[in-house]
Amino acid sequence: MENHWLLLKNSSASSGLPNSPSKISNYLAIDENMNVPLRSNMDTQMMILDDKSNSKCKGKSSKTTGKKITRQRYAFQTRSRVDILDDGYRWRKYGQKAVKNNKFPRSYYRCTHQGCNVKKQVQRLTEDEEIVLTTYEGIHSHPIEKPPDSFESILKQMHIDTPFDYFGVHPPVCRYFTM
DNA sequence: CGACTTTGACCGGCGC
DNA sequence: GCGCCGGTCAAAGTCG
Numbered sequence: 318m319e320n321h322w323l324l325l326k327n328s329s330a331s332s333g334l335p336n337s338p339s340k341i342s343n344y345l346a347i348d349e350n351m352n353v354p355l356r357s358n359m360d361t362q363m364m365i366l367d368d369k370s371n372s373k374c375k376g377k378s379s380k381t382t383g384k385k386i387t388r389q390r391y392a393f394q395t396r397s398r399v400d401i402l403d404d405g406y407r408w409r410k411y412g413q414k415a416v417k418n419n420k421f422p423r424s425y426y427r428c429t430h431q432g433c434n435v436k437k438q439v440q441r442l443t444e445d446e447e448i449v450l451t452t453y454e455g456i457h458s459h460p461i462e463k464p465p466d467s468f469e470s471i472l473k474q475m476h477i478d479t480p481f482d483y484f485g486v487h488p489p490v491c492r493y494f495t496m
Numbered sequence: 497c498g499a500c501t502t503t504g505a506c507c508g509g510c511g512c
Numbered sequence: 513g514c515g516c517c518g519g520t521c522a523a524a525g526t527c528g
Binding site for chain 1: 499
């Protein structure tokens, strides 16, 4: 029997949404019955970020569009030696930047599906080189692109250091972990 | 040849 | 106004 986990903000945590991985402990894991069997040793966690950093226009094209787009962002913190975790969607890298106070660069990816404007950022933390912070931005407008049998590769990756598997179902459609 | 990555340039926001 | 910084663009390169 599988147990599913959904990570939500801890109501007892300090006000405001987290803006750094250090605040990720403010989030709790709950099961399908809304119980809170928090696992302190969880190696993959998720948080919902605010979108204020997303409200400004960026890039060359914004000069012509002038639109302000606000979308919710979701951040996964995963302990893995693999930088790119295969979540079942196809991504195209469109940029990489050195980030201040971080010795690892941040990579920028966009979903390659036509009409889908989901983006993600992948960054390894300076404080713990085995932690990969993946930030998703937007909602996929299409089903997962890889057949279920390819999830085996996901499980292989996650088995490196994590006690449970991540089925590549993208938030916010579904935010489950399974063990 | 198409899909993808790399990388320097560019842009806008923000703090001083 | 200026410089720093994060995010994006796009040309060139790489790969299967």
